[in-house]
C-alpha cells in the first residue's frame with residue numbers, strides 16, 4: 001500500500017474523550033471512529049488488524065476441529081422465552097419490535113439459537129462430538145460503554161458451542177477450548193492467563209476467564225506470580241486426545257489465579273508470600289461448561305447408544321475479538337505509539353522515503369516495495385512529500401514492527417536502514433539484505 005493513496009486519518013491532537021492509552025492510540029492512528037456511544041466504525045487500518053485477529057481465531061478453531069458458521073444478529077424473542085432467559089437477561093439486551101409487533105432482539109450471545117439449530121438437525125449420538133462457532137457482532141447495552149472498543153455496546157465476538165453425549169466428553173471440549181485459546185492468544189503476542197471465574201448470566205459451574213494483565217483492566221485479579229512463567233509455545237497437540245488436553249488444563253490452572261468474583265483469601269494465603277500478586281486484568285475470553293442448562297428446556301436430545309433419548313451436554317466459549325485490539329495495545333506500546341506484535345500487524349514493514357522525488361531514492365523504494373510484495377509480505381510505503389520527522393512519527397504511531405528508511409545519502413554507500421519498532425535499534429545494510437531479514 002502506498003500511503004499517498006491510503007485512508008489513514010491520523011490525529012495530531014490527543015482526543016480528550018479517551019481515558020486510556022489504547023483508546024487514545026486507536027483514535028490517533030485513524031483505526032476507529034465513534035459512531036455513537038459504544039458503537040464504532042472500523043477505518044481501514046483498524047479493520048485490517050481486526051481481520052488479522054479473526055484469521056488467527058479461525059485457524060486455531062479449525063485446528064481444534066471446530067466448524068465456522070454464521071448466525072443472524074437479530075433474533076426472535078420466542079426462543080429466549082423458551083429457555084427462560086428473555087426476562088432474566090435484563091437491560092443489557094437490546095429489544096426491538098418489528099412492523100408486525102413481534103419481539104426481536106439484537107443477539108448478546110447465541111446459546112438459544114445454536115441449540116435450536118442443533119435440535120432441528122442432530123438426532124443421534126453418532127453425530128457427536130460437535131462444536132460450532134461463529135465470529136459475529138453482538139450488542140449489549142452496557143451501562144457504561146467506555147475505553148473505546150474495550151467496552152463497546154456493539155462488539156465482535158467469537159462464540160463457540162460444544163454438544164456432547166456425556167459430561168466427560170463435554171469437559172474434554174472445555175479443555176480443548178482452553179488449549180486452543182492458549183495458542184490463539186500467544187499467536188497474537190499476548191499472555192492471557194486462565195483464571196477461575198464466575199459464570200454470570202450464561203450459567204454453569206465450570207468456567208475460566210482469560211485475562212491479560214494491565215493496569216487499566218476492569219477486573220481485579222489475584223494470582224501466584226509463577227503462572228506468568230508458563231508459556232504454551234509450539235506444542236504438538238492432538239485435540240482428540242482427552243488425556244493430553246486434560247494435562248494442559250491441569251498445568252495452566254493448578255496455580256492460584258482467580259478473579260475477584262471467586263477469590264478465596266484462605267487459599268490465596270497458601271501461595272508463598274513473595275509470589276502473591278493482586279493486580280488488574282482485561283477479560284479477553286471465557287469458557288463455560290453448563291451441562292444441560294439449555295438442552296433441557298429447549299429439548300435438545302439425541303438418541304443414545306441404548307436407543308434412549310439423552311439431553312446433550314453443552315458449553316459455550318467466547319473470545320472478545322474487537323476487545324483484543326485494545327488489550328494488545330495496552331500490552332504493547334510506548335510513548336510514541338503502538339508496537340504491533342508480528343502476528344497481528346496491519347502491514348509487515350514500513351518503507352520511508354527520506355527524499356520523495358529524488359530519482360534514486362524513489363527507484364530504491366519501488367524496488368523494495370516490489371521485492372517485499374513478491375515475498376507475500378505487505379509493506380506500507382510512505383511516498384508522501386513530507387518531512388522525514390513527520391513520516392517517522394506516523395510510522396511510530398501506527399506501530400509496524402519494521403521500518404526501512406531510504407535516503408540519497410545511504411544509497412550512495414549502497415545501504416538503507418532497517419529499524420525495529422520494538423527495540424528502536426537501527427542497522428544499515430544493502431536493500432537486498434533488508435528484504436532477506438524480513439522474509
Ligand code: ATP
Nearest residue numbers: 149150151152155157283284285286318319320323
Ligand atoms: P465483561 O465481564 O467484560 O462484561 P462478559 O463476561 O460479560 O465481559 P462474556 O459473556 O464472557 O463477556 O463474552 C465473551 C467475551 O466477549 C468476553 O470475554 C470479552 O472479551 C468480550 N466482551 C464482552 N463484553 C464486551 C463489550 N461490552 N465490549 C467488548 N468486548 C466484550
Ligand code: MG
Nearest residue numbers: 092140142200
Ligand atoms: Mg458483561
Ligand code: MG
Nearest residue numbers: 200209283286
Ligand atoms: Mg466477565
Ligand code: MG
Nearest residue numbers: 209283285286
Ligand atoms: Mg465473561
